[in-house]
Amino acid sequence: MSESSSASVQPNTAAEPGDAGQRAVVRAPVASPFAYLGRQPILDRSGALDAYELLFRGGTRNRAEITDEASATAQVVARTIGQIGVQAVLGAHRGYVNIGRELLFDDVVHLLSPERFVLEVLEHVRLDAPALERIATLRRAGFRIALDDVAERSENLLAALPYVDIVKVDMMLTDRAELPALAAAIRAAGKTLVAEKVETQEDFRLARGLGFDLFQGYFFARPQMLRTRRARSSRAALLRLIALVARDVGVPELEAELRRHPGVIAQLLRLVNSTAYGFARPIASLREAVLAVGTRQIARWAQLLLYATGRDLPWSSDPLVQLAGTRSHFMELAARSVHPHDQPFADAAFMTGIFSLLHVMIGVTPARRMERLGLARPISDAIDRQHGELGALLRIAKAAELGDYDAMQAIVEEQGGRFTALTPSLIGELNLWAASWFSAHSHG
Template identity: 25%
Template sequence: MYSFIARQPVFDKNMSTVAYELLFRDGMTNRFPDVSPEYATRQIISDLFLSTSLPKLVGNNNCFINFPPEMIVQGFADTLPHDKVVIEILETAKPTDELFDAVRRLFGWGFKIALDDFTLENGWQRFMPYVSIVKFDIRAYSFEEITQYINQHKKHLSKVKLLAEKVETAEEFERYKAFGFHLYQGYFYSKPEIIKNKRLAPGKVLQLQLIQEVNTPNPDMFKVENYLKRDLTLSYTLMRYTKNVLFKNRGIVLGKNATLRDTLLYLGINEVRRFVSISCLTNMADVKTDQLYHMSLVRGMFCELMAKETGNARLSGDAFFCGLFSLLDTILGISMEDLFRQILLPENVMNALTKHEGVIWQFLTLARLYEEQDWDNAGALLDSFKLDQATVIGAMQQSIEWADNISA
């Protein structure tokens, strides 16, 4: 039986990842509420203790875990690390005396408590001194309804952080940010704002030129070497990367006097392409886009694995670049069309990212459906590929682990 944990980032006003909400998943179509909330929460707690460690899932960030009220009262949250876990009380909860006593106990132990889509009526007021975060579903209520509600209950909400969930556009993000919300969940960061003719910083231009050169049919290694020499960080990283790759894959140990050109020749063009693409993307990303960078890595490896699983191994390299560059417009703040006027990638990669066509676009679509937990459409795409759920779940887990290692 397969079970796994999905994670959804929680952002602050600067679009920096500050936490993850952990979500139970049992296959691509066995989605909530096909299992009870109690079962889902027990499974997450079990997985955190028996298989996937919490630091591996969330790094140095906190995590939100949904708890039905009965499980809070019964003490299931007590065993979790209070400095890492935010206890999220489901919206179905009633403000009973038993729940109130349990919340006070958890608060006293140092836990943060979050209320999910709650109302302040009928007894919730007494909970508020022990609550750190209140979540509002902006798809369920309009901006006017939510802000009116907050204004009417300013006294009770004055010391809590407001979280807007299911934010899908940059406009929504800016609107709730202007009102005073502190935290956000949603997919707005994967729907880029198009900024025409934006100029890139010189360092980023060099990196894009390097990407362009290594992706030509016959790269000029002298040009590649010269580009790398102009960026000391990339040159140093390449030497370290090559050392690890050659020793791990071929048992080769480079001599102390190996030059940059020796390194490129030892690696081979395919590894050079992969290194350049990943390293340049790392340097383009900043503190505001760490999660986008990580997601790009996950998408790249996932698309590569899907190409191999579907009998399209010859497309695995292009599929990797399609996933890796799928968020480059958001990271750089420039449209895909403008990007591809400055760099050259294989035609099927450019068609996938600008025209949304071709089989590698379908691999990327499957990755996005997974991120958005759209299991119905993901299942339909799985059927068209003739893939089973276990294969795709395994590929996504492998991709996340690989991206975690690269990010580290």
């Protein structure tokens, strides 16, 4: 972890003195409807942005407050990929993600694209033979490995140098008299040198003169805080997903389980459209999303969310999730009533219902809710402009939620006979069925 520490920093804007970043253990943050992510720029010798280090933030205070290292990193990854989005967080740059020993050996690291993320091995990780072998395996998979918070020419460093790509030297901890020899040894091994915790112009000039390649610290910028709506995950539901994948069930079984959990579907679409995947066409159904990601990645994602959930409330107690689940199932049932033999239309109606509330569930403005999700055009048009048959079904769903049968009837008549099957009595029944279905399947 590479956040700076300075006694001159104000407590509510940056790290307090002695903040050791992700290895710190302090009180748990107060529960909030929002989740936060920090990012600190890493600059090249010309001052241009080269990458960001992604930092856990447990609340509104811009500093590390961590009680569980694996959970903190899992939340950073989940918020970057599944909630805010890789493009929004990183743009065209790489992201450095802190990795402790537990996650170093965990399969979930493969949720990260080697082209977009650098694995930053924390300074207290024991670099024994199994750890070095694991690092070598990850490098063969395409990952770049950074060694964090180096402060001396230790035997541990010399043993690790052949296995890493980047070495981050802590400018606050390193003895100034030892810094030239330390930098020379790392450069001689052909590694990228990063000066971290650069706090003054003198630090920068010294590191630049010693041949450091990249620079990070409060002299350039404090971490920026990004905010998103907190996503709550049902641990039992995630365990069921992992168990289904372990039993090698088919796509229909996975799809059926996912339909009960709107929040996972929203994050799954983010995962599909992260830069780790190159899905060639817009997503028109949940099945397409499952096929695009693959069952192994779904299991990895569920396991990552298990790390990240902590003690969050289950989705069954979240009114937004209840509404999204009920609306999506109502729209699917209504679509089958309108076009009984058109399964793709029913699938698209379900997706429309889920994502009609996405802007509320993940905390963005309605104008940006379809951004980079890669949904099929009829679904996006239905949500953004209420166009087409899907848009009409969405309007009927909203009217049904309000009990406005006059509005429902007007929308049916507006469709010129195509929705005649949707009588007021049938709409009422479908709404009750949808609510009872979601209530029955969302517990745990």
